[in-house]
Amino acid sequence: MERGSVDNKPVGRRRFLGTAGLTAGSVAVAGAGGLTWRAAQEGVFATGTGPAYAAWDQWDRPGRDMLSLLRAGVLAASAHNTQPWLFRVGRDHIDLYADPRRGMGSMDPLRREMYVSLGCAVENMVLAGPPSGWQPAVTLMPDPARVGHVARIRLSPAPVAHSPLYAAVPKRHTDRGAYDTGRPLGAEVAAGLRGQIGADSGVRLLWLASEKSRNIFGGLTVRATRAIIADPRQAADDFAWYRTGWRQIQSRKDGITIDASGQSPLIRAAAKLLGTSREQNQDGWLRATRDTHVATAAAFGILLVRDRLDAVRRLETGRVWQRMHLWATTRGLAVQPLNQVLERIDREHAAGLPPHFTDAMADLLPTGWHPLLAFRTGRPTAGTLLSPRRPAEDARLT
Numbered sequence: 001m002e003r004g005s006v007d008n009k010p011v012g013r014r015r016f017l018g019t020a021g022l023t024a025g026s027v028a029v030a031g032a033g034g035l036t037w038r039a040a041q042e043g044v045f046a047t048g049t050g051p052a053y054a055a056w057d058q059w060d061r062p063g064r065d066m067l068s069l070l071r072a073g074v075l076a077a078s079a080h081n082t083q084p085w086l087f088r089v090g091r092d093h094i095d096l097y098a099d100p101r102r103g104m105g106s107m108d109p110l111r112r113e114m115y116v117s118l119g120c121a122v123e124n125m126v127l128a129g130p131p132s133g134w135q136p137a138v139t140l141m142p143d144p145a146r147v148g149h150v151a152r153i154r155l156s157p158a159p160v161a162h163s164p165l166y167a168a169v170p171k172r173h174t175d176r177g178a179y180d181t182g183r184p185l186g187a188e189v190a191a192g193l194r195g196q197i198g199a200d201s202g203v204r205l206l207w208l209a210s211e212k213s214r215n216i217f218g219g220l221t222v223r224a225t226r227a228i229i230a231d232p233r234q235a236a237d238d239f240a241w242y243r244t245g246w247r248q249i250q251s252r253k254d255g256i257t258i259d260a261s262g263q264s265p266l267i268r269a270a271a272k273l274l275g276t277s278r279e280q281n282q283d284g285w286l287r288a289t290r291d292t293h294v295a296t297a298a299a300f301g302i303l304l305v306r307d308r309l310d311a312v313r314r315l316e317t318g319r320v321w322q323r324m325h326l327w328a329t330t331r332g333l334a335v336q337p338l339n340q341v342l343e344r345i346d347r348e349h350a351a352g353l354p355p356h357f358t359d360a361m362a363d364l365l366p367t368g369w370h371p372l373l374a375f376r377t378g379r380p381t382a383g384t385l386l387s388p389r390r391p392a393e394d395a396r397l398t
């Protein structure tokens with residue numbers, strides 16, 4: 001597939017926006033200082049290449065191979081690109097397990113995002129069944145006594161069949177850039193997103209497109225971003241998933257990268273060459289949240305369920321989210337999950353803090369429904385870049 005260019009759709013989670021002090025001038029100075037060698041070391045000219053990105057080329061191989069499902073599964077979205085999945089391949093089924101080592105600590109104390117992420121992988125695997133000649137049948141949480149065993153996908157041979165959502169799997173990327181404020185979304189976008197919600201999923205979409213509702217949720221998101229930065233534990237757990245060096249990206253193959261930040265090529269090059277401190281990163285994240293993510297969103301969406309702690313509902317939410325993002329990709333729409341408010345709500349619950357965001361959010365929600373994932377959408381203004389992935393073999397249990 002196409003890659004290595006900013007015109008190629010794609011990019012990773014939020015931050016790496018800590019490029020406040022980086023300017024065209026500083027890049028010029030770096031060049032003048034003879035930093036070409038460092039540029040090569042830091043992958044300035046090698047965006048989207050190397051072992052960390054190989055999974056994007058391996059996803060679609062011909063033949064009836066159960067590993068095809070794993071290869072599509074690892075391309076799913078996951079919170080902070082943690083990829084919290086492990087697979088075991090049986091004779092006629094694949095088991096999916098949560099990998100507790102890949103949690104986000106106080107950023108996800110109730111494991112909401114981990115289970116939503118696992119649901120995203122389930123959906124990619126289900127979509128990959130028919131193109132490789134398998135009919136999948138999914139059981140979520142097949143053994144309630146084993147909370148880490150999140151899904152069993154039974155496979156029976158079936159005629160090969162392709163789908164537009166499957167074709168979108170390698171083109172789906174989180175877009176953290178500015179969206180086009182001059183081109184609002186029509187009603188068909190909310191309808192199309194809702195069309196991805198299965199009747200039995202127990203998931204509901206709250207659509208916030210009016211100026212008033214966008215201001216309320218956008219304002220809360222900026223406040224929640226400040227609260228995360230001001231909370232030393234959350235700030236540290238958040239930053240732990242940032243990958244700052246090219247060698248680190250190539251060995252870990254996970255996390256949030258500069259290339260995924262939605263920044264301009266110049267700023268990305270400067271950040272790679274000069275590095276960014278945690279403080280710069282946080283300043284940039286706050287600024288991008290306020291001036292780009294919130295300011296240019298055409299609409300926000302929030303996926304709701306009745307029981308926010310129910311693992312099956314969380315997995316269903318991930319399945320729905322993955323389908324929505326794939327559908328948006330087929331329509332040329334830009335999408336970015338935006339979960340700072342929900343991360344603060346979970347933190348409030350887990351740490352016994354005053355329910356500031358819990359109460360503020362409750363005012364926006366229908367009675368009896370709870371948020372599991374929030375996102376923004378709109379029309380893109382630029383391309384996105386690939387985020388790293390561990391290949392299926394690295395996540396396979398033997």
Ligand SMILES: Cc1cc2nc3c(=O)[nH]c(=O)nc-3n(C[C@H](O)[C@H](O)[C@H](O)COP(=O)(O)O)c2cc1C
Binds near residue numbers: 010014077081174339
């Ligand atoms: C449950 C969940 C929560 C996420 N929350 C955020 C978020 O708050 N901000 C953000 O920029 N991206 C968020 N993401 C997007 C991930 O960071 C992204 O999927 C990951 O970095 C891989 O990149 P890709 O989607 O481009 O493949 C979230 C994804 C999931 C599944």
